[in-house]
Amino acid sequence: xxxxxFIAGLLVAATLRHARAQQPAKxxxxxxxxxxxxxxxxxxxxxxxxxxAFFQELRRLGYVEGRxxxxxxxxxEGREDRYAELARDVVRAKPDLIVASSSRLVLSFKAATDKxxxxxxxxxxxxxxxxxxxxxxxxxxxxxxxxxxxEIWGKRLQILREAIPTASRxxxxxxxxxxxxxxVTALRDFARQLDVSLVGPPLESPIQEEEYRRVLSAMAHGxxxxxxxSDQGENVTYRQLIxxxxxxxxxxxxxxxxxxxxLGGFIAxxxxxxxxxxxxxxxxxxxxxxxxxxxxxIYLASKFELLVNLKTAKALGLTVPPSLLTRADEVIE
Numbered sequence: 441x442x443x444x445x446f447i448a449g450l451l452v453a454a455t456l457r458h459a460r461a462q463q464p465a466k467x468x469x470x471x472x473x474x475x476x477x478x479x480x481x482x483x484x485x486x487x488x489x490x491x492x493a494f495f496q497e498l499r500r501l502g503y504v505e506g507r508x509x510x511x512x513x514x515x516x517e518g519r520e521d522r523y524a525e526l527a528r529d530v531v532r533a534k535p536d537l538i539v540a541s542s543s544r545l546v547l548s549f550k551a552a553t554d555k556x557x558x559x560x561x562x563x564x565x566x567x568x569x570x571x572x573x574x575x576x577x578x579x580x581x582x583x584x585x586x587x588x589x590x591e592i593w594g595k596r597l598q599i600l601r602e603a604i605p606t607a608s609r610x611x612x613x614x615x616x617x618x619x620x621x622x623x624v625t626a627l628r629d630f631a632r633q634l635d636v637s638l639v640g641p642p643l644e645s646p647i648q649e650e651e652y653r654r655v656l657s658a659m660a661h662g663x664x665x666x667x668x669x670s671d672q673g674e675n676v677t678y679r680q681l682i683x684x685x686x687x688x689x690x691x692x693x694x695x696x697x698x699x700x701x702x703l704g705g706f707i708a709x710x711x712x713x714x715x716x717x718x719x720x721x722x723x724x725x726x727x728x729x730x731x732x733x734x735x736x737x738i739y740l741a742s743k744f745e746l747l748v749n750l751k752t753a754k755a756l757g758l759t760v761p762p763s764l765l766t767r768a769d770e771v772i773e
Contacts, residue, residue: 475673594630614670711741
């Protein structure tokens with residue numbers, strides 16, 4: 441009798457295990473929003489290294505589209521004036537989690553929802569009013585800061601000034617919204633300390649190819665001594681165009697990311713975007729597993745690269761000071 445009971449118990453246990461194995465895994469639905477990148481490029485095979493890194497890391501963590509993950513993709517198409525409307529549209533779709541790629545989008549989502557978790561790559565979120573604390577963000581927003589403080593803008597301006605000691609007029613390639621945000625306020629303060637004038641015009645919506653041509657042409661005609669490119673998403677989407685236009689117009693330019701440098705940009709200084717987006721995927725995983733966004737500290741980038749392209753410098757007719765070359769993490773001869 442006992443033997444029959446034992447065998448029956450084994451059969452019940454095996455049946456339960458089989459039933460559990462047949463149950464479908466929970467399917468998560470996330471929304472991914474870029475400022476300007478085409479939705480077709482927000483994938484694991486994207487032409488943008490940071491988006492590739494994000495989706496590849498999600499896969500490594502066990503999230504596979506078509507199996508246990510649904511991804512709804514959106515692009516702001518460089519229409520900065522419509523970001524608030526886009527955020528409201530995404531919130532109405534009620535995804536489990538929102539992944540956003542800029543401080544401006546995050547501000548729009550902050551106004552649109554305090555319920556759906558938002559994971560974002562952004563500037564320092566405290567001066568922007570996105571969160572009150574990096575260690576305990578509270579609310580529904582967390583993510584990664586690729587800026588790690590407004591001081592990075594002063595650092596970039598110092599590097600450009602070191603490369604071009606006579607520079608007194610520097611064009612800032614940023615959108616109208618960016619010109620009104622804390623990073624440009626801080627940058628103006630740094631510029632005054634270096635006796636440098638920061639000039640526009642700002643990029644106007646829609647931020648697309650013709651707008652870049654207009655603004656950089658105006659800066660060239662305004663006889664700027666150099667250009668600083670903001671770290672906003674549109675400037676990553678149109679990175680090849682910006683590099684080509686600044687080089688063609690012989691405008692020495694400092695960029696925020698390696699992605700510009702690898703396409704022929706003169707100098708870049710900033711945190712690797714691929715590292716930031718891998719971390720975004722890790723934070724996405726934490727929230728989908730049940731952690732609260734407001735209890736996940738915002739990660740501050742700690743690794744910054746100084747990259748110098750001597751081939752571009754030669755084409756621009758510039759001699760890069762040895763002091764800058766000795767500090768560079770990478771130099772293209």
